Amino acid sequence: SRHLQITPSILNADFAALGAEVARIGSADWVHVDVMDNHFVPNLTFGPTMVEALARSTRIPLDAHLMIEAPDRHAPAYVEAGCGSVTFHVEAAKAPVRLAREIRAKGARASMALKPATPIEPYEDMLGELDMVLLMTVEPGFGGQKFLDLVLPKIRRARALMDKHGVETWLQVDGGVSLETIERCAEAGADVFVAGSAVYSADDPDAMVAALRAKAAS
Ligand code: DX5
Ligand code: ZN
Secondary structure: OOOOEEEEEHHHOOHHHHHHHHHOOOOOOOEEEEEEEOOOOOOEOOOHHHHHHHHHHOOOOEEEEEEOOOHHHHHHHHHHOOOOEEEEEOOOOOOHHHHHHHHHHHOOEEEEEEOOOOOOHHHHHHHHHOOEEEEEOOOOOOOOOOOOHHHHHHHHHHHHHHHHHOOOOEEEEEOOOOOOOHHHHHHHOOOEEEEOHHHHOOOOHHHHHHHHHHHHHO
């Protein structure tokens, strides 16, 4: 069976105490950092300097999700900032194959994100260039939105394409993932689960990480 991973998003954590917030999710596999530039999405978060400080503050590897324009130009800075995985949006990338190769060459896992209405099929032949595909299950921009069931068939198709090509590519879902929705995602074939508000609105975030892991495996 598949290795299931939980990657809490700090988007809804206390930005004035990020080090302490990350310390509350000690059993997480990754920390998901949502980088937003007010252009690709209508929200603004933080950049490479902040991410570098966070990487130094924890032993948990960082999973950067870049919701930014011009990722071809800016993504390498997040590898240099110490992220173990860097995800760019295909809708914004000019040369996704070249960018994925550059991220890998610099030493991070390369990942490509698709918004809910972006099809996976045009990218079938580049799956081998990617360590992970992120399928957004909300429109990117904000935490706390409702999970979009309409993405489930795409999760299934993505998993089938990965099986067909025999690639080791991980399949991540992001947006509205909770105890209510994580089983559907896992059943459809996802193996890496981002959860923001579900984790940081819980009294015990680390217990929620464990609960989500158990639900995904059930
Ligand atoms: C949304 C971000 C997500 C978000 C997830 O644009 O990419 O990572 O923080 O938050 P929840 O789990 O609350 O939808
Ligand atoms: Zn995200």
